[in-house]
Amino acid sequence: MEVKEVDGNEWKYHGEGNRSMVVSHVQHCQVLRFLKFPIEHAQPSQALEEAPRRLKNIVDFSKHVMKLLLGDNFVQPGEVIQLPLDFVTQLALKIQPERSGSRCNKVMDAFSGYALCLPDLTKFQTCHQIEKRPPLCIEIKPKCGFIPFSSHITKDIKRHVCRYCMHQHLKVANGKWKRISKYCPLDLFSGNKQRMYIALKSLLQEPQNNLKIFKNGELIFGCKDDQDCLMDLNELANHLKAYFFPANGVVSGPQCTRTVISELIHVITIALVSNVDTCKTGDMKRTLVSQERSHCEASHFRKEALRNGIHVVENSGLPKGCVLSRILQVQMLDMMDIDGIYPLYLRVQQHIEDFPTDRSRLHLDGPYNESFYESLSDCHSQDDETVDYAAQKIHQYRVATTAKDCSIMIALSPCPVEERPEPSTIIQTSRACFVYSVSVLDLDPKPYENIAHQYKLDGKIINFYVQSMRGKKDVTTPNFYKENEECTLFFHSA
Ligand SMILES: O=P(O)(O)O[C@@H]1[C@@H](OP(=O)(O)O)[C@H](OP(=O)(O)O)[C@H](O)[C@H](OP(=O)(O)O)[C@H]1OP(=O)(O)O
Numbered sequence: 001m002e003v004k005e006v007d008g009n010e011w012k013y014h015g016e017g018n019r020s021m022v023v024s025h026v027q028h029c030q031v032l033r034f035l036k037f038p039i040e041h042a043q044p045s046q047a048l049e050e051a052p053r054r055l056k057n058i059v060d061f062s063k064h065v066m067k068l069l070l071g072d073n074f075v076q077p078g079e080v081i082q083l084p085l086d087f088v089t090q091l092a093l094k095i096q097p098e099r100s101g102s103r104c105n106k107v108m109d110a111f112s113g114y115a116l117c118l119p120d121l122t123k124f125q126t127c128h129q130i131e132k133r134p135p136l137c138i139e140i141k142p143k144c145g146f147i148p149f150s151s152h153i154t155k156d157i158k159r160h161v162c163r164y165c166m167h168q169h170l171k172v173a174n175g176k177w178k179r180i181s182k183y184c185p186l187d188l189f190s191g192n193k194q195r196m197y198i199a200l201k202s203l204l205q206e207p208q209n210n211l212k213i214f215k216n217g218e219l220i221f222g223c224k225d226d227q228d229c230l231m232d233l234n235e236l237a238n239h240l241k242a243y244f245f246p247a248n249g250v251v252s253g254p255q256c257t258r259t260v261i262s263e264l265i266h267v268i269t270i271a272l273v274s275n276v277d278t279c280k281t282g283d284m285k286r287t288l289v290s291q292e293r294s295h296c297e298a299s300h301f302r303k304e305a306l307r308n309g310i311h312v313v314e315n316s317g318l319p320k321g322c323v324l325s326r327i328l329q330v331q332m333l334d335m336m337d338i339d340g341i342y343p344l345y346l347r348v349q350q351h352i353e354d355f356p357t358d359r360s361r362l363h364l365d366g367p368y369n370e371s372f373y374e375s376l377s378d379c380h381s382q383d384d385e386t387v388d389y390a391a392q393k394i395h396q397y398r399v400a401t402t403a404k405d406c407s408i409m410i411a412l413s414p415c416p417v418e419e420r421p422e423p424s425t426i427i428q429t430s431r432a433c434f435v436y437s438v439s440v441l442d443l444d445p446k447p448y449e450n451i452a453h454q455y456k457l458d459g460k461i462i463n464f465y466v467q468s469m470r471g472k473k474d475v476t477t478p479n480f481y482k483e484n485e486e487c488t489l490f491f492h493s494a
């Protein structure tokens with residue numbers, strides 16, 4: 001992939017996460033993804049040494065591991081490119097004022113000149129604009145969609161409440177977010193239209209870093225950080241009216257917002273459960289996850305269903321081949337849970353202290369090639385006490401962790417119904433029609449060293465949740481619900 005312009009004026013701030021900074025081209029469908037370094041470690045020499053290797057690992061991991069696991073159609077690995085240093089320095093200065101304070105503990109790598117070049121997935125992938133209305137894009141970071149099933153789990157609460165719902169309490173207490181989100185990933189991954197509806201509605205009410213909406217590549221809904229939340233549903237409905245009701249996008253007020261948002265949820269649901277290979281949502285095999293693994297006791301689904309007058313039908317399971325099913329399957333490569341993985345990590349740590357050269361034999365830092373992918377297939381069913389067994393389980397866990405932290409991009413390009421496009425490539429609503437594409441991004445390998453941090457964090461999440469629940473028992477139930485009701489929006493079922 002060739003970068004079409006290396007003029008700083010042609011690129012602008014697009015978004016960032018914990019590890020990368022993304023700038024997009026003002027016209028072309030391209031983004032540049034730069035690594036970020038903690039301010040205190042941001043040395044030019046370190047960046048020059050680390051950046052090309054880390055970026056190559058990211059591309060290789062996408063190409064040789066995640067693409068094979070998730071499917072060709074969903075993954076765009078991109079390319080490592082080298083850019084002129086003066087261009088990168090100018091860019092870093094230009095984007096600085098756009099950044100949210102909470103991300104400024106890290107700086108963009110403006111030292112090495114290396115970056116990833118990727119298609120801009122917020123625009124329509126082929127950049128084929130069928131008509132005047134610009135493309136829409138919905139980005140969802142769904143997080144872990146199942147209750148862990150490992151026999152290594154010691155804290156019973158993990159078998160009942162999902163990690164996302166528990167983590168919410170710690171995040172709010174730490175000040176990362178102001179309010180607890182009612183989103184539960186298990187509802188989104190359930191494949192049950194009603195549960196998915198409630199999950200998506202909850203994301204719209206409290207998007208945090210799990211939902212963003214772009215129009216023509218510009219963020220129109222979602223959070224940069226909690227101080228700067230673009231999350232007015234009426235405003236969103238105003239943006240979307242012309243897409244869902246093109247002929248008479250005239251209705252306004254709360255009724256209009258509800259109708260437009262319901263249409264949006266309908267389109268997102270279809271995109272998430274469609275099989276990209278056959279482009280169908282209907283009669284097809286479903287991936288069924290057992291009841292215990294697919295229900296979270298903290299989910300607001302039942303309460304919300306009651307409130308919205310939704311009659312609960314318990315058909316579940318995701319159509320095989322749809323993006324959610326693919327992601328869930330990869331997430332479930334984590335069969336041992338961090339509770340089972342951490343002792344294996346200590347085994348490997350001990351081993352590489354004694355035999356440092358084995359670090360590379362065990363592929364702890366890549367390379368992420370075909371043989372790494374092959375090493376994921378489970379040939380050791382029993383722990384034979386070897387370091388190789390431990391390393392293989394750690395590889396599976398790390399791949400699953402990537403899938404628990406990835407994002408889904410649904411790009412929609414409106415298409416006049418009278419053009420009668422191939423039914424297999426479109427999503428049709430009551431008054432509108434969209435050509436769509438689905439991609440998965442942020443498929444970076446998670447560093448081996450992160451395991452120690454993940455183990456500690458897991459303990460904190462659980463302890464804090466258990467404590468909070470104990471505290472909640474003291475709050476009288478009627479007042480607690482009343483408080484929540486006041487900030488709840490009502491929607492019609494799809
Ligand atoms: O541990 P989690 O579930 O909080 O996930 C982290 C994410 O937090 P989230 O809860 O989604 O807000 C976190 O996202 P934010 O920085 O909070 O937007 C990162 O994605 C982090 O990945 P990495 O370690 O930087 O590669 C994620 O860490 P990993 O667990 O994927 O390593």
Ligand SMILES: Nc1ncnc2c1ncn2[C@@H]1O[C@H](COP(=O)(O)OP(=O)(O)OP(=O)(O)O)[C@@H](O)[C@H]1O
Nearest residue numbers: 015016017018019020022031118119120121122442
């Ligand atoms: N190819 C792309 N096209 C369009 N937008 C993109 C692309 N890649 C990333 N982005 C945007 O940039 C944001 C940050 O990118 P990304 O999630 O890869 O960063 P990260 O640092 O790896 O995130 P995390 O904190 O989750 O690990 C994304 O949320 C998305 O909005």
